[in-house]
Amino acid sequence: MDKFQAIHAFWSSFGIPAFDENTVPDGEDKPSFPYITYDAVVSDFNHPVAMSASIWYYGTSWSQITAKLTEIEAELGRGGVTLLCDGGAVWIVKGSPFAQRMPDDNDMIRRIFINISAEYLTA
Secondary structure (H helix, E strand, C coil): CHHHHHHHHHHHCCCCEEEEECCCCHHHHCCCEEEEEECCCCCCCCEEEEEEEEEEEEEEHHHHHHHHHHHHHHCCCCEEEEEEEECEEEEEEEEEEEEEECCCCCCCEEEEEEEEEEECCCC
8 A cells, every 4th residue: 555545544444435635526426424635745754744634524513523533533542543555654643733623604514624744654
């Protein structure tokens, strides 16, 4: 699995669809809520990168989206998570601030923006 595939597998592991923010289907193929979008950024050893993701839900309550954030936070824990990839691994840790609620033009859309940091333990 290459670096991009490892990042996609991580965000896809939370039970809802995940999309690279540059490849979210549009029009008739637009995904239904909930889903995750993430930026796909890769690097190599000793060059950590900041990355982000957004969780998207539809409704009037923040409870379901907050529960999904709690699941992601628990997976990252205090020391992060290590993902295996071709030539090594990717170490993902929480960024600062870790998460924040974001407004949307549509009052029914709930979005939480997540910051993480990734270090590629690869060549």
